[in-house]
Amino acid sequence: MVNLDTGAVLPVPKSRTPHTMDGPYTLNACTDDAPLYALALSGAEWAAIDWVRSRGGAGAAVRVSPAVVAADIHTTVTTAKNALARLVRLNVLLKTSPRSQVYQLNPRRFWEGSGDAQVRACRRLDPPAIVPDAKAVAAARKAAAKFAGSAAAEQEPPGPPGAGSTPTIGAGR
Template sequence: MAATRRAARRLELVDTTTGEVVERKQRVPHAFDGKGYTLEGHGAEVPNFSLNLSGTEWDVLDWMKQHGGCANPVRLEPSEVAPLLCSTPNTVKAAVARLLKLNLMLRIGGPRSGTYQLNPRRFWEGSGEAHVKACTRMDPPAVAPDAKALATALKAAQKATDTARDAAEAADEAEELAPDSKLAEKTRATAAATHASAILAVETAVNLGAQLPVQLRRFLQEAAK
């Protein structure tokens, strides 16, 4: 005997006190304004905080987000945007140029179009399906550090290793002057903390693709022993 197909049931919200049918609220894909989720890429790619972005560069990224640039091409005129960012047109223009070089922003259209979109590999607003289609259509390049980011990372790594060596020498001196004292214990703990910070700074420079000078390579070799 063939199974009978049940008719689809229509469910309603009912006020149990009055018996009144309450209209169901329309669901939206985003909890705030229905535009979908906002993604900021992370993982193997270069993190934004390691790129030594200027204040204006951060402001331009934020302006693009606020004007739909996470999922759509947006026209950005430096002369119009600069007053909103408390900046100058030339500073905004330079910020856009660096963000394009870093691949955080992509130019849409010709070189004089003035239309941009945030890299969907790093920023996105919308559904997952639309995200996949956008990445396939645009074939966005990976975010890549420039010379400024690499130089800053190397400078930070050098400073951190110098601090770590000074702290290690201070710990050795304290141990010689007052073995097993609180001072020796405190300086040794400081040395351990600065050493860990130095390793992190050097590894960050390596992950960005910086070419380490000899002294930094030796530091990593010593730390690995």
């Protein structure tokens, strides 16, 4: 490189130092979708998500056999099928076609690779939002009712002394 004003030769810039985030990385997107903790996922469903992610399902579609998943996550084939089916209903997993056994994690929530590739995948797949199902809504209502009940019990004023249900020692003799 040469400075055009002075004609002096400039040193060549150093090559870029690699950053720790260079290369593939896992993105857990924070979107307007329902958070995963609000979906009341079972252990088998969490294990199925992890199984698909470990096989590359966060960056591309992978072939998933319920029998193989069941053997790897130490559960029955029926439980694995039910877990995969619920994840598809919740839009956490996407199927390439209704009868295929090829799944991909929703790129709006999970992605491994560059951000540009994620944008292209979202445009190509047009992934639906992750939405709670009836089981997740029921679990949220139960938790809210439990929280409301415990909050009401804490706000209840104490009764007069001796009016409690705990008997005193020697009472009634």
